[in-house]
Amino acid sequence: MPMSSCDAIIIGGGVNGLACARRLAAKGRKVLVLEAGAQPGGGAGSTEFHPGFTAPALAHLTQGLDPRLAGAVPVGFHAPLATVIIGEKGPLRVQGGVAEGPDAAAWAVLHARLTRFAQALAPFRRLSPPLLGKGNDWLPLLKNLWGVKGLGRDDLRELMRMILINVHDVGEDELGDDRLRGLLSFDATLGAWLGPRSPNSLILYLDRLARGPDPLLPKGGMAALAGELAKGLEVRANARVEAIVIEGDRAVGVRLAGGEEIRAPLVVSAINPRTTFRDLVGARHLDAGFQSSVGHIRMRGGAAKLHLALDGLPDLPDSKARIVLAPSSHAVETAFNPVKYGEVPERPVMEFILPSAHEPGLAPEGQHVLSAIVQFAPHAPKAGLETARAQMLENSLRVLDGAIPGLRAKILHAELLMPQDIEARFGLVGGNWHHGELAVEQMLFNRPLHGADRYASPVPGLWLAGAGAHPGGGIEGAAGWNAAEAILGARA
The missing domain is CATH 3.50.50.60 (FAD/NAD(P)-binding domain)
Incomplete structure (x- = not known):
């Protein structure tokens, strides 16, 4: 009945x-x-991937809830997380429009300009797409277009130019530090099936920036949200x-x-x-x-999820920061290229956090959980899922240990989810967390x-x-x- x-x-x-x-x-x-x-x-949600160790199931950060x-x-939420990019010249700290290093002024100018563009576009996120041919449906859209026009002629012209180009070129034109170029490219392509040189990739960075300048971690972890x-x-x-x-x-x-x-x-x-x-x-x-x-x-998903149970605190520049291993825009593009052909990148790029540094109850006392999103991973690997997963894990750990010496020796257990695993576990077709690219x-x-x-x-x-x-x-x-x-x- x-x-x-x-x-x-x-x-x-x-x-x-x-x-x-x-x-x-x-x-x-x-x-x-x-x-x-x-x-x-x-x-x-959350997952206990090893006895006593609980990690964010998939998403581990948010740019903020819809207002x-x-x-x-x-x-x-905990205080907004700073980002530390680790590159060939060492770590570089960024929070919002404030960056360390010789490119600090250039980053501040670029971040301020892109933030203006993102804020002008943000109201469109809260609108239903208008019905073509129905006049009244266009009124909210037109009001928000007027807001975009409020940018001023020069900014509006620049927005129209930049919205159609790729994020790699923006980094090359505006920044000199490879680490900042890598961060810009990584954030624009995170969770997407494209590389920094792909057309229109900058719009995805603006979409991210429209939700907030820095990543946030809910108090109690993602499952608490x-x-x-x-x-x-x-x-x-x-x-x-x-x-x-x-x-x-x-x-x-x-x-x-x-x-x-x-x-x-x-x-x-x-x-x-x-x-x-x-x-x-x-x-x-x-x-x-x-x-x-x-x-x-x-619906191609291009990211893998990595969980590590660690026997102790790794030697990090900041244990409560988001750490990004994307040393240059070229490194991000190089990680994407093999995935287009169903192959695993030799040197994947990634972001990771230590959720247990914010929420000690996620791991036994004195031990820690590392949660990483690894770019890029083939959603249909030519070598087969098991072989590709093992190769992806090995390559990811090698990159991690190279950036954080001694990290590998602290690993008690590792779990890596390829896009096919993400699809099976969460019902996300293709492993794409946007339910469509x-x-x-x-x-x-x-x-x-x-x-x-x-x-x-x-x-x-x-x-x-x-x-x-x-x-x-x-x-x-x-x-x-x-x-x-x-x-x-x-x-x-």
Whole structure:
């Protein structure tokens, strides 16, 4: 007998699903969140990868929550993390627009200019893409375009020039220190399937900067963030949705893997759009052209996740900083090139933190957890998954030990997740944590695809609220909140 006791079902208890649920609940809707995993958060959860050692499951930092979500949920954060880049000339510390070294003034000027551009573009993240041909839909967009115009003629001309070029050229033109060039290129391409020389790569750096100048770590760790967002909501864990129930061409509920049906007048998917349409809805309920377009959404993940259990504190310039091992823009590009052909880079680039330096309870006393995101990793390795994983781990450890002498001797246990592992563990198709590559041709009107770019799907009663929708992922909740606003506006 189907259960029907809620106004809306949210599929997926990640940050976007929880953000959508909180907004709908605040407006009086009774919401049920269904999470396939054992805890809410998805990639923003935690994992005990070795007895006594707990690491962030996938994401280990955020650039900050969407301001609307942050205003609704009292989430605490540690002080913004400084970044230390380790290159051939040693470590270099950066925080926001302040950098050490001979290029400090050049970095300050460039960072200030890019921050102005990012802040002018930031309001677009909170808008539903306008409906082409519908005049009133363009009013919010035009207001924000006026804000961009407020940059001034020179800045506006410079924004239009820079938004179309690659981040490598910006670094070459504006900076002299290879370490700062490497940081700029690394941050622009983190989680993306492109290198610093790829066209339009600078826009991804602006997208990152629009969310905040420095990375943040929630107090209690990433899992605590999801726990705080889930407070007051009805969340069912270990509840994998097998199908979206369609009756009369309308979504009326879901069926769980165990056969249980739950009915609601509104179904919201905060998981991957391809999984939503191909696996949960099914081709027979979709137009053939739309179904074909779903298959063309690019979802290549290019990052691996590394967890290390350490017997003691490694010799770091700052144990509470984000450490970036990307000694130059060329090093980032060189790490990307082999991945395009299914091969593992000899010298991957990466960022890592010691979560246990902020939260001692994550490791036994005197020991530590290292969490790293390693770029780049092939999502379909030619050598096979097991061989590629072993090679990727060895290459990553060699790079780490070269930058932090003695680190390897402290390793008690190592776990490395390739993009295929990330897909299997978190349901992220291709291992892409944005639920679809974040690239200029898959943004705004084209996210995730035409016909589902305004959170409503072609199936009445079914909406999208995950990172695959505008403006993408990033552990901030903007897509989920935007979706809730679109739902509330449509049902007002």
